[in-house]
Amino acid sequence: MIQQSKIVIKDLNFYYQKKQVIRGLNLEVNSNEILAVFGPANSGITTLLRTLNRLSDLNSSAHLEGEILLDGKSIFAPEINVTELRRRVGMVFDVPTPLPMSIFDNVVLGPRMLGLKSKALQAEKVEEALRMAALWDEVKDRLHTPATRLSGGQQQRLCIARVLALEPEVILLDRPCSALDPISTAKIEDSLRHLKEQYTIIIAPHNVQQAARIADKVAFMLMGNLIEHGPTEDVLSNPKDQRTSDYITGRFG
Amino acid sequence: MKKFKENLSERIFLLIALSALSVLALITVFIFIHGLPIITKVGIFNFVFGMKWAPSQGAYGIFPMIVGSVSVTLGAAILGVPVAICCSIFLTEFAPSMLRNIFRPAIQLLAGIPSVVFGFWGVLYIVPLIRNYLGGPGLSILAGSIILAIMILPTIISISEVSLLALPQQYREGAFALGLTHWQTIYYLLLPAAKSGIVAAIILGLGRAIGETMAVIMVLGNAVAIPQSILDPARTLTTNIGIEMGYATGEHQQALFATGIVLFIIIMILNASAQYITRKK
Amino acid sequence: MKINPRTSQKIAKFVIWSAALLVIAILLAIISDILLKGIPTISWQFLSEIPRNMGRSGGISSSIVGTLLLTVVAVIIATPFGIGTAVYLTEYTRESKITRMIRFSAESLAGIPSIVFGLFGFIFFVTYLQMGWSILSGGLTMAIMILPTIIRTSEEAIRTVPNLYREVGFSLGATKWQTITKTVFPSALPGIANGIILSIGRCVSETAAVILTAGSALRMPTSLFSPTRTMAVHFYILAREGLSTENAYGTAALLLILIFLINVVFNMLVNRFVSKGR
Numbered sequence: 001m002i003q004q005s006k007i008v009i010k011d012l013n014f015y016y017q018k019k020q021v022i023r024g025l026n027l028e029v030n031s032n033e034i035l036a037v038f039g040p041a042n043s044g045i046t047t048l049l050r051t052l053n054r055l056s057d058l059n060s061s062a063h064l065e066g067e068i069l070l071d072g073k074s075i076f077a078p079e080i081n082v083t084e085l086r087r088r089v090g091m092v093f094d095v096p097t098p099l100p101m102s103i104f105d106n107v108v109l110g111p112r113m114l115g116l117k118s119k120a121l122q123a124e125k126v127e128e129a130l131r132m133a134a135l136w137d138e139v140k141d142r143l144h145t146p147a148t149r150l151s152g153g154q155q156q157r158l159c160i161a162r163v164l165a166l167e168p169e170v171i172l173l174d175r176p177c178s179a180l181d182p183i184s185t186a187k188i189e190d191s192l193r194h195l196k197e198q199y200t201i202i203i204a205p206h207n208v209q210q211a212a213r214i215a216d217k218v219a220f221m222l223m224g225n226l227i228e229h230g231p232t233e234d235v236l237s238n239p240k241d242q243r244t245s246d247y248i249t250g251r252f253g
Numbered sequence: 254m255k256k257f258k259e260n261l262s263e264r265i266f267l268l269i270a271l272s273a274l275s276v277l278a279l280i281t282v283f284i285f286i287h288g289l290p291i292i293t294k295v296g297i298f299n300f301v302f303g304m305k306w307a308p309s310q311g312a313y314g315i316f317p318m319i320v321g322s323v324s325v326t327l328g329a330a331i332l333g334v335p336v337a338i339c340c341s342i343f344l345t346e347f348a349p350s351m352l353r354n355i356f357r358p359a360i361q362l363l364a365g366i367p368s369v370v371f372g373f374w375g376v377l378y379i380v381p382l383i384r385n386y387l388g389g390p391g392l393s394i395l396a397g398s399i400i401l402a403i404m405i406l407p408t409i410i411s412i413s414e415v416s417l418l419a420l421p422q423q424y425r426e427g428a429f430a431l432g433l434t435h436w437q438t439i440y441y442l443l444l445p446a447a448k449s450g451i452v453a454a455i456i457l458g459l460g461r462a463i464g465e466t467m468a469v470i471m472v473l474g475n476a477v478a479i480p481q482s483i484l485d486p487a488r489t490l491t492t493n494i495g496i497e498m499g500y501a502t503g504e505h506q507q508a509l510f511a512t513g514i515v516l517f518i519i520i521m522i523l524n525a526s527a528q529y530i531t532r533k534k
Numbered sequence: 535m536k537i538n539p540r541t542s543q544k545i546a547k548f549v550i551w552s553a554a555l556l557v558i559a560i561l562l563a564i565i566s567d568i569l570l571k572g573i574p575t576i577s578w579q580f581l582s583e584i585p586r587n588m589g590r591s592g593g594i595s596s597s598i599v600g601t602l603l604l605t606v607v608a609v610i611i612a613t614p615f616g617i618g619t620a621v622y623l624t625e626y627t628r629e630s631k632i633t634r635m636i637r638f639s640a641e642s643l644a645g646i647p648s649i650v651f652g653l654f655g656f657i658f659f660v661t662y663l664q665m666g667w668s669i670l671s672g673g674l675t676m677a678i679m680i681l682p683t684i685i686r687t688s689e690e691a692i693r694t695v696p697n698l699y700r701e702v703g704f705s706l707g708a709t710k711w712q713t714i715t716k717t718v719f720p721s722a723l724p725g726i727a728n729g730i731i732l733s734i735g736r737c738v739s740e741t742a743a744v745i746l747t748a749g750s751a752l753r754m755p756t757s758l759f760s761p762t763r764t765m766a767v768h769f770y771i772l773a774r775e776g777l778s779t780e781n782a783y784g785t786a787a788l789l790l791i792l793i794f795l796i797n798v799v800f801n802m803l804v805n806r807f808v809s810k811g812r
Contacts, residue, residue: 055705060628087707097702100720109716110706159702166706262711263626269618270636273685276678277639280646280654287657339553347550356554363561365793367739369770370786374564376773403560434539436546457645464647466742467770491649495742498653510657513650524645528638 012066036211039221090163094175096155098147133161153184288510321487328398337409364407372471389484392474405458416450572787600762607673616684644682652746667749667761680733691725
């Protein structure tokens with residue numbers, strides 16, 4: 001099987017004004033894999049994720065050096081359409097964010113904004129997305145009720161469905177289960193395992209154990225630096241760097 | 254095409270927003286254009302401090318009206334502010350949640366009552382009360398102050414309540430942990446902390462009082478002399494305009510506009526102070 | 535004289551409860567007086583006939599129609615400008631000299647006494663633009679009066695929409711315009727609606743500015759250029775001239791009921807809309 005580098009990050013340095021939050025990051029992400037980027041708070045993980053879909057553009061004090069390639073093309077190239085990029089690289093946030101509308105309207109929001117008007121096609125997309133997010137069975141009879149009435153775990157799966165409806169290539173998840181109970185977390189982790197067959201997934205887990213459960217590859221970040229990365233088993237059982245091992249065993253956090 | 258639409262929508266919004274600016278400018282310009290000539294003719298000092306207002310004789314001194322406005326507003330403040338602050342403390346500190354859900358809408362209801370209804374009620378009940386028990390014609394500064402005090406309660410209460418609610422719960426908990434009584438906490442800790450918001454609320458309430466016309470017309474008696482006591486009738490800057498605008502022409506009309514200018518400036522100063530105080534914190 | 539803290543607590547509690555009760559008592563006194571004396575006057579006749587004999591008899595249908603038309607004009611004009619300004623202030627700009635000036639203008643406009651607006655409306659709309667005393671003059675003047683309220687409440691509502699919602703919009707590939715309309719606006723709608731309700735209440739109650747711009751004609755208005763006497767103005771004139779205490783009370787009661795209904799109905803509408811999406 002040819003491993004394709006879906007995303008290549010080269011010498012990334014990221015600054016908010018004068019403060020540097022990512023230092024000299026080099027990382028490659030393969031398609032159809034789950035990469036977990038873990039580390040203590042303020043290590044630059046969220047910033048990294050937000051840079052990958054250029055949500056960092058929204059922050060005026062942010063600037064960066066280096067390159068990020070998606071399928072070989074730089075995401076910062078002038079001819080790149082940012083809104084299109086953000087559809088190819090979707091994001092799920094750490095807090096469930098159902099918009100104040102029905103479940104159906106939430107999921108179909110993306111395609112609608114793209115101009116999809118056919119009711120039939122809309123319904124199709126919604127069902128497909130909800131199935132892939134493992135939420136369809138629970139909501140199929142109440143698609144037009146408010147999304148805010150769902151439980152936390154369901155809401156988060158809704159957010160995943162919302163992203164899936166746009167048929168992205170990469171899915172970024174920033175501590176998606178941090179506000180959820182273990183059962184909801186398990187359901188989401190389950191769907192992620194299935195989703196990786198079609199998508200490339202980068203997740204910032206809220207603890208190392210989650211990385212151990214679902215990731216194929218992991219990367220450990222500390223204070224803006226990428227300390228080490230590789231296949232999950234290798235890094236977690238035999239970390240090459242003392243700091244990695246200290247973090248994993250809980251000597252600091 | 255999309256980029257064009259984006260830029261266009263931003264431009265449209267900017268245009269809309271600038272219209273608010275231009276409306277204010279328009280109003281200011283018009284009021285000033287129509288009022289300034291008479292002020293220059295009569296002289297600003299004579300206008301503001303002139304004791305005699307008799308348009309048919311060409312006398313345009315608005316001092317009696319200034320006294321009227323100030324007394325009525327001060328009276329409203331003296332009567333209304335303590336009650337309003339007590340009520341906002343009531344809402345945030347003393348009322349059980351069920352009562353809160355009744356009291357707050359009640360205040361909103363009070364705020365919704367038209368000013369003419371307040372004036373009407375004042376004429377029917379407050380004015381006779383004053384006349385019978387305190388003397389004078391009843392139509393008086395006292396009547397005006399009472400009615401205005403009631404009318405500005407909602408303004409002061411709602412803004413003060415917001416300021417008090419904005420204080421973090423830790424303030425109260427910390428104080429209780431130190432063994433202070435509830436009232437001590439309120440008086441020594443919460444009120445000082447919410448001071449700027451409460452002061453701003455009061456200033457806005459005063460602005461509302463000075464600007465009120467209809468209720469005041471109905472209960473104030475509208476005598477043009479300088480009131481000697483709170484039982485005397487009087488005119489305010491606003492009621493002067495309200496009463497005479499219907500039939501004023503020429504210079505007389507200009508003088509009313511000039512009164513408008515004075516009102517305008519007073520309110521701007523009040524507003525600016527309120528904003529300054531809230532920004533300062 | 536040092537007061538024992540326990541005593542001061544008791545005194546304070548007593549004073550504060552008294553203040554609250556006093557306010558409730560006043561509110562009840564006013565409302566019950568108006569409603570008890572006014573509701574008997576309200577009949578189908580009252581609502582459907584126009585005033586006769588300077589308002590001493592007949593009904594107030596022309597006033598009702600005039601009030602409605604004036605309010606509609608004011609709200610239709612002010613709402614887009616108000617919301618648009620609020621959107622611009624919150625979504626398109628960073629704090630700058632221009633935004634501060636715009637906000638200062640809006641807040642200053644909010645404090646100007648209604649009589650001054652009446653003056654302005656009279657000189658500008660009635661005389662200068664030669665619209666005469668008309669629903670249009672009154673409506674435009676009222677639109678200017680309610681503009682600051684709509685700006686303020688809309689801005690507040692939009693500002694409190696969590697930034698996360700906007701980010702969700704962007705992360706789904708939305709443009710700025712789409713994010714505003716699809717993710718921010720629906721969330722801000724209850725707050726915005728509240729501001730509009732408040733403004734409608736203001737239009738219905740306003741007297742000083744309206745009497746100087748819409749006039750006080752008793753006839754049924756036939757167009758936006760007709761003069762009209764809104765309910766608040768009619769009530770004022772009846773009360774002031776002592777023409778008919780009965781009808782005055784009736785008009786006042788109707789006013790109160792209308793304002794109450796506006797608040798209740800709209801709050802219900804908003805809740806329903808909100809719960810549909812929320």
